[in-house]
Amino acid sequence: MPFSIDWTALWPPIRLSLQVTFLSSLIVIALGTAAAWRLSRSKRKGRIVIETLFMLPLVLPPTVVGFILLVLLGRRSTVGRFIEWLFGAPVVFTWWAAVIATFVVAFPLVYQAMRAGFDSVDPELEAAARASGASEWQVLRYISLPLASRSLVTAYILGFARGLGEFGATLMIAGNIPGRTQTVPTAIYVAVDAGHNSMAWAWTISMIVFSFLMLLIARKRY
Amino acid sequence: MLMKSHKAIVLSLMLILMLLLAACGSNSDKSPDTESNSSSVSLAADTADSTKDDVSDTPAAEQQPDPANQSKPLVELTVSAAASLTDALKELEMNYEQQNPNIELTFNFGASGALQKQIEQGAPADLFLSASPKNMNALVDQSLIEADHHADLLANKLVAVVPADSSAAIDAMDDLGPKDLYRIAIGIPESVPAGQYAQEALTKANLWGTLKSDIVQGKDVRQVLQYVETGNADVGFVYKTDALSSTKSKVAFEVDPASYSPIVYPAGVVASTKHAEEAEALYTYLQTDEAIAIFEKYGFSVPN
Structure with a gap:
C-alpha cells in the first residue's frame, strides 16, 4: 500500500493548489502593483513605515502569519463575523482562506519587485506625459507599466511561486480537509507523515514540473 | 485608479497593522520561554565546569555532599515525546533534574508518526515516548528500540x-x-x-x-x-x-472507551543512544510511583 499511487487522490490537491495560486496571484499582482505605484510616487514621511509593515509577512514565520489570520478572520472576530454574515458561512476552513493566506505571504515579494520596477522608470518621461495632459491612470497604463513590464513578469512569477509553495499559514486557516482545502504542500506533509512516500513523491514531482514550466515560460519571453 | 489604489493601500495597511500588533503579542509570549531555556543550559554548563574544577583542585571529596552524583560529567538526554505529554513532562523534568544534577533533559515534542520517522532517519534521541503502540512497535521491529527496554507506560482517554x-x-x-x-x-x-x-x-x-x-x-x-x-x-x-x-x-x-482501541503510551529506550545507562535510568524513573503521580495529575492513567 505505501508504494502504490492512488490516482484519484492525486489530482484534487493539484487542482486546488492551481486554483488557489492562480486566483491569489491575480489579486496580489493587482494590489501589489497599485501599492507600489502609489508609494513610489509618494514623498510622505510615513512611507518608510508603511513599506516596512508591507515587508513583515516575509520575515514572520508563516505559522505566525497563519495564527494571526486565524484569530483575525476566525468566527470570534468582528471581521470573521462580518464575513459569516455576508456570505452565510465562515471563511476559515474554506479554499478562500487559502487564497487569503497565499495573498498575504506573497504580497511583500510582489510589492518589492514592482517597487524596484517603478523606481527604474525615468521620472522625466512620466513628467512629460503629465505635461501633455495625461491622467495618472494614463501615465501608469502607457508609460510606467510598459517600461516596468520586466518587473511585472518577475513580480507575477515570484508571487505565483511563493503562493504555490505556501504551507504554514494555509494549513492554519484553511485547515486540512482532503478534497476541499488540502493543497499540494499540505498533502505532501500529510503523506510524508503517514509514510505514503510514493504519493509524496508524485506530488513533489508535480510541483517541480509546474515550477519548471513557469520559469521556462518567463525566460522565453525575455 | 487614484481612488482604487488609495483603497488598496488603506486595506493592505490595515491588514499589516493588525499583523504587527498580533506579532508583538506572540513574540512576548515566546521570549520568556526561550530565555529561560538558554539560561538553564548555560547554568548547567557552568555547574559542569565548576564540578570539574572542584574535582581536580580538591581531591578531598568529603566537601561534596553526594560525590557520586556531583563528579559525573553532564549528560544531555534527548526525549522524543508525543505532543500530548508536553505539560506533564515539563514538570517531571524539573523533578528529575533536581534529583540528578548531572542530567540535562531536552525534549523533542511532535506527532508520534513524525517522531518515529525522525528516529528511523537516525535522529539523536535517547528515549521515545509514543502516543501509540503502532509507532513503538514499528521501531522495535526494526531493532531501533531496545527490545527489553520498552513498556506500556500510560493510558489516556x-x-x-x-x-x-x-x-x-x-x-x-x-x-x-x-x-x-x-x-x-x-x-x-x-x-x-x-x-x-x-x-x-x-x-x-x-x-x-x-x-x-x-x-x-x-x-x-x-x-x-x-x-x-x-x-x-x-x-x-x-x-x-x-x-x-x-x-x-x-x-x-x-467518548465511550469501548468504541475505540485502548489509548496506550509506550516508552522505550532508543537502541542507538550514546548514554544507555542514563537513558535506562530515566526509563525506570518514569515508571516509579512518583512519576506516575505527576502523570495522573495531568489526566493520564495507568494502563490495565
Whole structure:
C-alpha cells in the first residue's frame, strides 16, 4: 500500500493548489502593483513605515502569519463575523482562506519587485506625459507599466511561486480537509507523515514540473 | 485608479497593522520561554565546569555532599515525546533534574508518526515516548528500540471538547450528526493517533461516512484544540489530558472507551543512544510511583 499511487487522490490537491495560486496571484499582482505605484510616487514621511509593515509577512514565520489570520478572520472576530454574515458561512476552513493566506505571504515579494520596477522608470518621461495632459491612470497604463513590464513578469512569477509553495499559514486557516482545502504542500506533509512516500513523491514531482514550466515560460519571453 | 489604489493601500495597511500588533503579542509570549531555556543550559554548563574544577583542585571529596552524583560529567538526554505529554513532562523534568544534577533533559515534542520517522532517519534521541503502540512497535521491529527496554507506560482517554463559552447541545456522539450541523476537528487519522481513535469512534457511531468530507484534520492534537479554542471548530476530539490543560475549551463528553482501541503510551529506550545507562535510568524513573503521580495529575492513567 505505501508504494502504490492512488490516482484519484492525486489530482484534487493539484487542482486546488492551481486554483488557489492562480486566483491569489491575480489579486496580489493587482494590489501589489497599485501599492507600489502609489508609494513610489509618494514623498510622505510615513512611507518608510508603511513599506516596512508591507515587508513583515516575509520575515514572520508563516505559522505566525497563519495564527494571526486565524484569530483575525476566525468566527470570534468582528471581521470573521462580518464575513459569516455576508456570505452565510465562515471563511476559515474554506479554499478562500487559502487564497487569503497565499495573498498575504506573497504580497511583500510582489510589492518589492514592482517597487524596484517603478523606481527604474525615468521620472522625466512620466513628467512629460503629465505635461501633455495625461491622467495618472494614463501615465501608469502607457508609460510606467510598459517600461516596468520586466518587473511585472518577475513580480507575477515570484508571487505565483511563493503562493504555490505556501504551507504554514494555509494549513492554519484553511485547515486540512482532503478534497476541499488540502493543497499540494499540505498533502505532501500529510503523506510524508503517514509514510505514503510514493504519493509524496508524485506530488513533489508535480510541483517541480509546474515550477519548471513557469520559469521556462518567463525566460522565453525575455 | 487614484481612488482604487488609495483603497488598496488603506486595506493592505490595515491588514499589516493588525499583523504587527498580533506579532508583538506572540513574540512576548515566546521570549520568556526561550530565555529561560538558554539560561538553564548555560547554568548547567557552568555547574559542569565548576564540578570539574572542584574535582581536580580538591581531591578531598568529603566537601561534596553526594560525590557520586556531583563528579559525573553532564549528560544531555534527548526525549522524543508525543505532543500530548508536553505539560506533564515539563514538570517531571524539573523533578528529575533536581534529583540528578548531572542530567540535562531536552525534549523533542511532535506527532508520534513524525517522531518515529525522525528516529528511523537516525535522529539523536535517547528515549521515545509514543502516543501509540503502532509507532513503538514499528521501531522495535526494526531493532531501533531496545527490545527489553520498552513498556506500556500510560493510558489516556478520548473526549470531545467544545469552546468554553459554547452553548451547543453536544452531550453524546449522536448529537454530532447530521451533516453540516457542526464543524468537527480531529487529528489526521493516518499520522495522529488521537485522530485515528476519533475516526474509530465516529465509525462505530455510524457517523464517519456522512461527516468525513467536512472534518478538518489538524496536524496534531494541539492544532485541533486551537481550532476549538478560537471557536473556528464547534467540536474537536482530543485526549482528556489536552482538554484538562485548556482553559478556553471544555469537555462536552467522554467518548465511550469501548468504541475505540485502548489509548496506550509506550516508552522505550532508543537502541542507538550514546548514554544507555542514563537513558535506562530515566526509563525506570518514569515508571516509579512518583512519576506516575505527576502523570495522573495531568489526566493520564495507568494502563490495565
